[in-house]
Each structure stands twice: as C-alpha cells, then as structure tokens.
Amino acid sequence: MAETSASPTLLLKDELDIVIPTIRNLDFLEMWRPFFQPYHLIIVQDGDPSKIIKVPGGFDYELYNRNDINRILGPKASCISFKDSACRCFGYLVSKKKYIFTIDDDCFVAKDPSGKEINALQQHIKNLLAPSTPFFFNTLYDPYREGTDFVRGYPFSLREGVPTAVSHGLWLNIPDYDAPTQLVKPLEKNTRFVDAVMTIPKGTLFPMCGMNLAFNRELIGPAMYFGLMGDGQPIGRYDDMWAGWCTKVICDHMGWGVKTGLPYIWHSKASNPFVNLKKEYKGIYWQEELIPFFQSAILPKDCTTVQKCYIELSKQVRAKLGKVDEYFIKLADAMVTWVEAWDELNQTGKSSEVPNGAAK
Amino acid sequence: MAETSASPTLLLKDELDIVIPTIRNLDFLEMWRPFFQPYHLIIVQDGDPSKIIKVPGGFDYELYNRNDINRILGPKASCISFKDSACRCFGYLVSKKKYIFTIDDDCFVAKDPSGKEINALQQHIKNLLAPSTPFFFNTLYDPYREGTDFVRGYPFSLREGVPTAVSHGLWLNIPDYDAPTQLVKPLEKNTRFVDAVMTIPKGTLFPMCGMNLAFNRELIGPAMYFGLMGDGQPIGRYDDMWAGWCTKVICDHMGWGVKTGLPYIWHSKASNPFVNLKKEYKGIYWQEELIPFFQSAILPKDCTTVQKCYIELSKQVRAKLGKVDEYFIKLADAMVTWVEAWDELNQTGKSSEVPNGAAK
Numbered sequence A, B: 001m002a003e004t005s006a007s008p009t010l011l012l013k014d015e016l017d018i019v020i021p022t023i024r025n026l027d028f029l030e031m032w033r034p035f036f037q038p039y040h041l042i043i044v045q046d047g048d049p050s051k052i053i054k055v056p057g058g059f060d061y062e063l064y065n066r067n068d069i070n071r072i073l074g075p076k077a078s079c080i081s082f083k084d085s086a087c088r089c090f091g092y093l094v095s096k097k098k099y100i101f102t103i104d105d106d107c108f109v110a111k112d113p114s115g116k117e118i119n120a121l122q123q124h125i126k127n128l129l130a131p132s133t134p135f136f137f138n139t140l141y142d143p144y145r146e147g148t149d150f151v152r153g154y155p156f157s158l159r160e161g162v163p164t165a166v167s168h169g170l171w172l173n174i175p176d177y178d179a180p181t182q183l184v185k186p187l188e189k190n191t192r193f194v195d196a197v198m199t200i201p202k203g204t205l206f207p208m209c210g211m212n213l214a215f216n217r218e219l220i221g222p223a224m225y226f227g228l229m230g231d232g233q234p235i236g237r238y239d240d241m242w243a244g245w246c247t248k249v250i251c252d253h254m255g256w257g258v259k260t261g262l263p264y265i266w267h268s269k270a271s272n273p274f275v276n277l278k279k280e281y282k283g284i285y286w287q288e289e290l291i292p293f294f295q296s297a298i299l300p301k302d303c304t305t306v307q308k309c310y311i312e313l314s315k316q317v318r319a320k321l322g323k324v325d326e327y328f329i330k331l332a333d334a335m336v337t338w339v340e341a342w343d344e345l346n347q348t349g350k351s352s353e354v355p356n357g358a359a360k
Helices: A002-011 A029-036 A066-079 A085-094 A120-129 A179-184 A217-223 A239-254 A273-296 A306-321 A327-345 B002-011 B029-036 B066-079 B085-094 B120-129 B179-184 B217-223 B239-254 B273-296 B306-321 B327-345
Strands: A016-022 A040-045 A060-064 A099-103 A107-109 A164-173 A197-199 A212-216 A257-267 B016-022 B040-045 B060-064 B099-103 B164-173 B197-199 B212-216 B257-267
Touching (some): A016 A085, A016 A120, A029 A107, A040 A085, A060 A066, A066 A327, A085 A239, A099 A217, A120 A257, A164 A239, A179 A273, A217 A306, A217 A327, A239 A306, A273 A306, B029 B120, B060 B066, B060 B085, B085 B327, B099 B217, B120 B164, B120 B212, B179 B273, B217 B239, B239 B306, B273 B306
Parallel strands (some): A016 A040, A016 A099, A164 A257, B016 B099, B164 B257
Antiparallel strands (some): A164 A212, B164 B212
16 A cells, blocks of 8 residues: 555656755655655755754755855856755756755655545655646546546547646645734644645636745746745745746646646745845735736737747846836846856766765 | 524515426425525426426416417517526516526535535525625625635725626536536536535636626616527527627626626436437537637627617627627627516516416
C-alpha cells in the first residue's frame, strides 16, 4: 500500500528539484524528511550573504546566496529580487530538471481528515503527470482521479485533456490573505479540507500563491519569473501573483492546463500585517488595472514558444502598464533580462555548461 | 443550533416552489419530509395522464398531468416534452415564486462525512442568497462562506460579487454519467464528499444536471427551458444540458453567477445504460457542435432582458445549428413558443390570473 502510493514520487526522483527561498536555518526540513530526502534541493538564500544558513544533515542540496547570483548572472543579476522571496525564481533558472516544486520555510506537513500526513510533493507530481481540462468544466472535478470520470454532457473530443503546466497547492491553518484582510480577521484559520483538484478554466485568472507550488519547468519555466520586488522596489508580496497572471495567460495561449486544490500544506504563521500593508499597498490599487490588462491580453499566433510569449507580454506591459507607473517599464525590462538569462543558462544540449553555485 | 441552521430555509418558505417530475408514486418524499414539508410542491406527471400518482399525506402540492398542460397552454403545449423528465420545466412556468428547487424522484437524503443528514434545500438557498464571483477565481472557493474570504491578490473591486442565478448540486453514490461511461464503469460510485461551493467562471460552460438544481426564477426563469426531448423527438437526456448551456451563456451576458458543488443528494439507482444509449446517441455527436456554438455565442448589447436574450439565442440556434440537423429548427421554434408561454403566464401584476392545475 505504502509502496504503491510512493511510486509516482520516486518515479521523478531525478527529474524534480525542490526550490526553497530562505533567510534562516532550514529546520523545517526535518518534518519533510520522509518526503523530500530523495530529492535534490536548490536553496536560494535571501538577504545578507555572509550569514550561514544551516541545512539539516542528509539532504542533497546546492545553496546560492546573493554573491553567487551576482557571479553567475553578472549584470543580468538585476532581474533577481533582493530581500524578497521573489528571489526563489533564481532557483528555477539554474535547475536542470523537468519539474520544480517550491515551498516556503514556514510550511509544514499537513494532515488529511483521517489524520494521515499529506505527502504534498507526491500529490503535486500526480497533478502534473495527469492531463488538465481547461476547455470545459467537469462538475465532479478532476476526471482522471480514481473513482471519478467525465460526467454526462462532457464532450468526448475534450476527454483526452491537455498537458498540465502548473499545480497550485493550498494551505491549512493560516490562509494566504492580504494585509487588509489579515488586519480585519486576525484570528481566521483555514480548517476546511476540500478534497479536490481542478483545472482553472481557460480565460480565467486566479491568484497564484508561491508558498506551495509545482510546475513543469520544461513547459512553462521561462515564464515563471517572480518580478522585481523587495529591496529598492516600490512593491512586495506580488511576486507570485505576477508570475501567476503571466503564466496563466501564456498557458491559455499555448493550450496547457493550470490546476489548483490539493495538496494542502500546514502554514504555520502569518506574516506581520502592518509590514505586509506597506509592501502591498501599491499592489492593492495597481491590481485593479493589472487584472483587466491580463484579462484582455492577447498573444499573436506567431508566439509559438514561451520565450516569444513572454517577450511579447513584456512589450504589452511596457506599452500599457507603463502608463500606470514607471515601475512597470523597469519590470518590462527585467522580464526581457530574465528571458535572456534563462536562454543563456538553458541552452539545449549544453547542460554541462551550467554554472555551479555553492553546490555540495 | 438547529434553529439557527434552519432559519435561512424558513426565510424563503413562501418564496420557493419544489418542482418534481415523475411517473410514479412519490414515496421518496417520506425521507425528505423534515426538509420539504413546509414548502409548496409542483408535481409534473409525465406519461399516461390517467395514472394516479400517490403523494404522501401532509404535503402541500399541486399536480399537473398532460391533460392539464394541454388545457393550460393550448397549442403552446407543443413546447413541453412528453415521456421525458424535460416536462419539469412546465412547473417553472406555472410557479409564481421567486425561487425554484427541482429534484428527481430517485434522489434521497445524503449524509455528510460526520454522518449528519444534509438539508440540500437549505444549502441551495444559501448558495442562491450569497453572491457569486464569476470574474476571478478564488482559490479558497466560496469567499462568502464562514471561515473563508478572498485570498491575497483578489481585486477588491470584485469582492462584492454579483447576484447568483443558479445553484447546481451534486450526487453521492450513482454519478451522472452518460451511457458509454455507464457501460464501461457499471459499478463506479461517487463516494467523495468535496466540501466546496464555487462559481463557474464567466465564459466557461459546464454540464448542468437537472437532478438536484435550484435557481432564481425571477432572474433566469425564462431561459430555464428543458427543450424538446422524449416522445416524438430524436433525442433524450439532454434536456438539462441544453438548459445549462443556454442559461450559462445568458448569465454571463447579464452578469449573474452560476454555482456548483454542495449540496449533495444520494442518487439511488442508475438508469438503464442501454436505454440511455438509444436516447443519447445523437446528443453525443451533436454536442461536439453544440459546445463550440455556445462557447462562441455572443448576445448583442440590446438584449437587456432574459426574454430578449433567449429569443436572440433561438435565432442563432436556427441559423447555425439548423445546418447540423433539422431538429434544431424545431427546437428554435419551441424556444420561441416557450418564451411566449412564459410571458403569457407571468404577466407582471397579473399573478391572480394564473391558471390552476389540479391544485390541492
């Protein structure tokens, strides 16, 4: 029984990296040891590079601090945020694996209603390996799950589904609220275990949280850029949102699926709502313009690769959002830099040229 | 506790009719007595009108058979199907209430994972009275539910939501599969209780099942037509699907919401897959053309009422689907007849002129 349920995880042992942005010792990994230890970790150290981050023994990892990022990317390092968990996307850049799972260091193993510990990574892998159904809603949710299927009235021509690019997992305990909601509901906890995975329909945007997220790097990696946040930027806590809006528009264009729902992790503590309010406040009013922008963004047919889509999107950001604030001009430039850095580090057949960080 | 949870139900006691299509004695109502007895029932008897349908004592109901339908609608009775549960929409036509809940007579009370009996009607009322969020996906599902809210990155301008027109409930035990899936998976049962209600995003179609369905009749009633099915028609078991596609397109145009998820009912027995295959087979290939038709249907801005939307849709059905099969010309005519019948029986301020069936 245990063997059967573990097999899909082990299947991808050499095809998936776990990316963790952090500013502290990674004691949280102890709880994840049974699930993460077979995998390679990419740790992106944020903030002061002279600080020593302790990683529990027995894990296979490489760790990059700001000095590594500057050394590896040179002038292109400007596209990687500093003092913000947005720096995690550097880990996506230097990975050579097909799949990425990224998790925050304040996230622990959750339990399902029967009390069993949830192997979040295994569920993400299931989500990524099963097709998505973005073109028509299935009322019994994921039709590929055991005990479920497509319901009456679901077109047969759509039942093969499409490749899944993103698997967005959820959080029990502390929900992912913005600062105003945190302030208004300081004690609210998410206690509801919703036993479902679903495809977010084509044409629908969603707020993608980076806390518990997996994706097919080979498919959507070049668009999984977490933007310019934190130190020297007018905004924070919109890194994952930005990546979510960009990737969803591009997945819709490319015909790939984005799933949300299971797995849950246990989110241990809410960040400070007063600090968050300062980071978020520009995002809170900018998003009123960002959402309509992404909802109406159309990518031309000749955008046949994610890179082409992303460059095209950067042009639209510059032209349309540049009028909202000059920050978006800087962001559009950074989007281009990101894709250039991606292509530099990910040249086909040249994986041996990958620069090393402080690989252990 | 019991009083609190019952109150939203009793709130609508005089504003909701329960519509039940049937060909047999309504013994199934015994199990629903605690939940349904305060409400008025509209029973639409299908098939032989000389057959006596027994209704358990203590229920307040009116019952219409084919003779009543013919008498009340005259020549317009042609739009009401015979020998198919599509006849249920006659009940929507003659109701004078703001809300409708319709349920099949092989549906029983389901239990939640804690073993508590589910008051399906009460959950539908909650769904209908709370707003919908069709313009952006909330990853924690219904943001208006207790213990939940909008997550970070959800635009504040969209948090008021829009009126809810339809609440689509689900089924434990026998899932609502088409005949081919029934044949392939004769023993499959739906045992998964997914504790969620969600808005189906704008622009996304879904397969609406009529087994366990509630709607705001004042908003969307004139579009809740179940089409021409059964006796004398080349198709069956697509009545609710047809209504679902039409109402979703119109709700999207009008800016109203459609929800799916809770409540579950217990669906007791699967219909015969061989009989179903005969009823469905044209629908199974027609739906490959119907879905793209509805996905691309655009209603002009001057369609400011549901009636105008529905007439416009009937024109598009005639023009585009008429080429698929002449059945759709007949159906387009019936759509117009339905709206005429609706307007005749639902003239504003003339509710006293409502014709009676065999009202008890």
